[in-house]
Amino acid sequence: xxxxxxxxxxxxxxxxxxxxxxxxxxxxxxxxxxxxxxxxxxxxxxxxxxxxxxxxxxxxxxxxxxxxxxxxxxxxxxxxxxxxxxxxxxxxxxxxxxxxxxxxxxxxxxxxxxxxxxxxxxxxxxxxxxxxxxxxxxxxxxxxxxxxxxxxxxxxxxxxxxxxxxxxxxxxxxxxxxxxxxxxxxxxxxxxxxxxxxxxxxxxxxxxxxxxxxxxxxxxxxxxxxxxxxxxxxxxxxxxxxxxxxxxxxxxxxxxxxxxxxxxxxxxxxxxxxxxxxxxxxxxxxxxxxxxxxxxxxxxxxxxxxxxxxxxxxxxxxxxxxxxxxxxxxxxxxxxxxxxxxxxxxxxxxxxxxxxxxxxxxxxxxxxxxxxxxxxxxxxxxxxxxxxxxxxxxxxxxxxxxxxxxxxxxxxxxxxxxxxxxxxxxxxxxxxxxxxxxxxxxxxxxxxxxxxxxxxxxx
Numbered sequence: 001x002x003x004x005x006x007x008x009x010x011x012x013x014x015x016x017x018x019x020x021x022x023x024x025x026x027x028x029x030x031x032x033x034x035x036x037x038x039x040x041x042x043x044x045x046x047x048x049x050x051x052x053x054x055x056x057x058x059x060x061x062x063x064x065x066x067x068x069x070x071x072x073x074x075x076x077x078x079x080x081x082x083x084x085x086x087x088x089x090x091x092x093x094x095x096x097x098x099x100x101x102x103x104x105x106x107x108x109x110x111x112x113x114x115x116x117x118x119x120x121x122x123x124x125x126x127x128x129x130x131x132x133x134x135x136x137x138x139x140x141x142x143x144x145x146x147x148x149x150x151x152x153x154x155x156x157x158x159x160x161x162x163x164x165x166x167x168x169x170x171x172x173x174x175x176x177x178x179x180x181x182x183x184x185x186x187x188x189x190x191x192x193x194x195x196x197x198x199x200x201x202x203x204x205x206x207x208x209x210x211x212x213x214x215x216x217x218x219x220x221x222x223x224x225x226x227x228x229x230x231x232x233x234x235x236x237x238x239x240x241x242x243x244x245x246x247x248x249x250x251x252x253x254x255x256x257x258x259x260x261x262x263x264x265x266x267x268x269x270x271x272x273x274x275x276x277x278x279x280x281x282x283x284x285x286x287x288x289x290x291x292x293x294x295x296x297x298x299x300x301x302x303x304x305x306x307x308x309x310x311x312x313x314x315x316x317x318x319x320x321x322x323x324x325x326x327x328x329x330x331x332x333x334x335x336x337x338x339x340x341x342x343x344x345x346x347x348x349x350x351x352x353x354x355x356x357x358x359x360x361x362x363x364x365x366x367x368x369x370x371x372x373x374x375x376x377x378x379x380x381x382x383x384x385x386x387x388x389x390x391x392x393x394x395x396x397x398x399x400x401x402x403x404x405x406x407x408x409x410x411x412x413x414x415x416x417x418x419x420x421x422x423x424x425x426x427x428x429x430x431x432x433x434x435x436x437x438x439x440x441x442x443x444x445x446x447x448x449x450x451x452x453x454x455x456x457x458x459x
Contacts, residue, residue: 001084001087001088001091001097001098001099001100002097002098002099002100042381042382042383042398042399043085043381044085044377044378044381044382044396045381048374048377048378048381048396049089049378051374051377052086052089052090052369052372052374052375052377052378053089053090053092053093054093054374055369055372055373055374055375056089056090056092056093056094056365056369056374056375057093057094059090059094059365059366059368059369059372060093060094060096060361060365060369061365063094064094064095065094065095065096065361065362065365066094066095066096067095067096067097067360067361067362068096068097068098068099068362069096069097069098069099069121069122069360069362069363069365069366070099070101070120070121070122071098071099071100071101071120071121071122071123071124071366072101072103072106072109072110072113072120072122072123072124073100073101073102073103073106073123073124073125073352074102074103074104074106074124074125074126074352075100075102075124076102079384080100080102082382082383082384083100083382084100085378085381085382086370086375086378086379086382087100089378090365090366090369090375094362094365096362096365096366098366101120106123106125106127106130107127107130107133110123110134114134114139114357119139119357119358120357120358121356121357121358121360121362121363121366122354122355122356122357122363122366122367123140123354123355123356123357124175124352124353124354124355125352125353126350126351126352126353126421127421128163128164128172128353128417128421128422129421129422129423129424129425129428130425131164131171131172131353131355132166132171132422134171134355135166135169135171135172135355136166139357140171140172140355140356140357141171141355141356141357141359142169142170142171143164143170143171143172143173143355143356143367144169144170145359146356146359146364146367146368147173147364147367147368147371151368151371152170152173152371154391155173155371155372155373155376155389155390155391156173156174156371156388156389156390157390157415159414159415159416160173160174160388160415163416163417163422164353171355172353172354172355173353173354173367173370173371173388174351174352174353174354174388175351175352175353175354175370175379175388176351176352176379176384176385176386176387176388177349177350177351177385177386177387177388177409178311178312178313178349178350178351178385178386178405179311179312179335179347179348179349179386179405179408179409180233180237180311180312180347180348180349180350180418181234181237181241181309181311181335181336181347181348182309182310182311182312182314182333182334182335182336182405183202183307183308183309183333183334183335183336184295184298184307184308184309184310184314184315184318184331184332184333185298185306185307185308185331185332185333185334186298186299186303186306186330186331186332187328187329187330187331187332188329188330189298189303189306190306190307192205192206192209192216192306192307193205194332194334195334196334196337197337197338198337198338198339198341199269199336199337199338199339201337202336202337203272203273206272206273206278206307207278209278209306210275210277210278214306215277215278215279215280215304215305215306216278216305216306216307217273217274217278217279217280217305217306217307217308217309218279218280218294218295218297218298218304218305218306218307218308219273219274219279219280219286219289219294219308220286220289220290220291220292220293220294221286221287221289221291221435221436221439222287222288222289222290222291223290223291226432227287227432227436228431228432228433228434228435228436228439229291229432229435230291230294230310230435231270231274231432231435231436231438231439232420232428232431232432232434232435233311233418233420234270234273234309235263235266235267235270235435236266236348236418236419236420237336237348237418238266238269238270238339239251239262239263239266239419240346240348240416240418240419241336241338241339241340241343241346241348242262242265242266242269242339242340242343243262243265243266243340243343244340244342244343245343245346245414245416247262248416248419249419251263251419252419252420252422252423254456257449257453257456258431258434258449258450258452258453258456259446259449259450259453263449264445264446264449267434267438267445267449268445269339270435270438271438271439271442273309274286274439279305280297280304280305281297281304283439283440286439287436287439287440291310292317292321293321294308294310295308295314295318295321296321299322299325299330309336311350312333312386312401312402312405315327315331315333315401316384318331319331327399327400327401328400333401333404335347335408344413345411345412345413345414346412346413346414346415346416347408347409347412347414347415347416348415348416348417348418349409349415349416349417349418350417350418350421351385351386351388351417354367354370371389372389373389373391373392375389376388376389376391376392376396377392377393377396379392380392380396380397380398380402380406381396381397381398383398383399383402384399385402386402386405386406386409392406394406394407394410424459426455426458426459427452427455427456427459429455430451430452430455430456431452434448434449434451434452
């Protein structure tokens with residue numbers, strides 16, 4: 001795969017940039033440390049690679065198509081190396097050269113290419129709201145025509161297809177996924193419930209800890225220009241699971257205001273985790289602590305906090321900071337429990353979707369391949385992501401955290417994307433800021449929510 005790394009203006013999805021930047025910084029720090037360890041990335045079994053080559057050949061109609069396909073995305077560094085391991089069997093089987101260009105300013109670069117009449121053939125990004133905008137402009141192809149309706153229905157859940165659809169037309173397929181809403185803890189020191197059935201049960205334990213002078217919650221909201229996104233993501237998840245998917249969708253689409261009682265309740269539920277007596281160092285510390293270092297006090301000689309809410313990607317960040325931690329022994333997680341008995345078993349996800357602009361034979365073959373179970377198995381084998389393909393076997397996940405996440409999703413009664421991943425970036429910025437302001441001044445909630453509604457009207 002030919003790689004072109006284009007680092008331009010700040011990425012439109014600054015949360016993604018913050019996560020990627022944190023990983024790079026932690027890796028550099030680890031490599032410069034005398035205690036650093038070299039960990040070889042997981043490799044897929046040869047049988048999985050052979051199966052992927054066969055799937056690629058079938059995606060190309062059994063022909064050696066040769067030629068090339070251009071792909072614009074956001075990956076770089078080790079993540080791009082991992083994705084290359086998924087693409088390599090496709091190139092070997094079809095003779096097609098995948099020319100991947102990674103950029104930190106996906107939306108602007110793509111818009112410039114589209115306006116100039118030279119767009120990439122294939123695009124991939126976690127910024128689903130931006131992709132929806134390009135779909136509204138007629139830039140993206142109908143995925144039913146690209147991979148076939150039967151493949152879409154057999155390979156992806158209805159909720160994933162709905163998330164990447166506009167007016168009944170599917171404009172993208174999920175290539176990679178992260179599970180949101182999990183609670184990280186150290187099994188050696190945490191004495192709370194590891195399978196709580198309700199939020200009240202978990203927060204009841206946290207309240208008891210605070211009353212005994214122990215601080216339960218680890219929180220970090222600082223993330224440069226994206227500061228506040230961890231708060232916004234958690235509030236988003238709470239709203240989804242507390243008020244239900246239908247109201248959550250209306251809110252995401254602008255039919256329910258931020259000032260609605262349900263959104264206010266979601267903010268207040270989040271607020272339970274950042275009270276002065278429940279969060280490590282108080283709210284001031286939570287606001288100034290970078291999200292990537294939020295778990296650090298958990299592993300101090302005298303632990304300062306016990307639990308951290310964050311998506312599955314956080315496991316890798318924690319282990320980059322503490323390379324000697326063993327999964328399951330020193331670090332583990334359990335899913336955030338239900339917030340309402342009316343909406344049990346709901347889970348939130350984030351992920352990257354792939355779309356097609358130029359439906360050349362090479363582009364169609366690539367996306368058909370990426371939509372296959374065999375390519376999804378290689379995604380799973382990277383140890384970095386969950387596959388969006390529902391037919392990928394749990395055994396394909398060599399990473400224990402991803403294996404657990406796969407089982408959680410398999411048992412879920414519904415999976416939904418966070419609403420702020422589908423909103424215009426200007427509104428997302430206001431939502432992130434609201435998370436910061438509410439943590440700082442919880443008594444000003446009404447005014448904070450009114451400000452976000454105004455930002456929605458202005459977006």
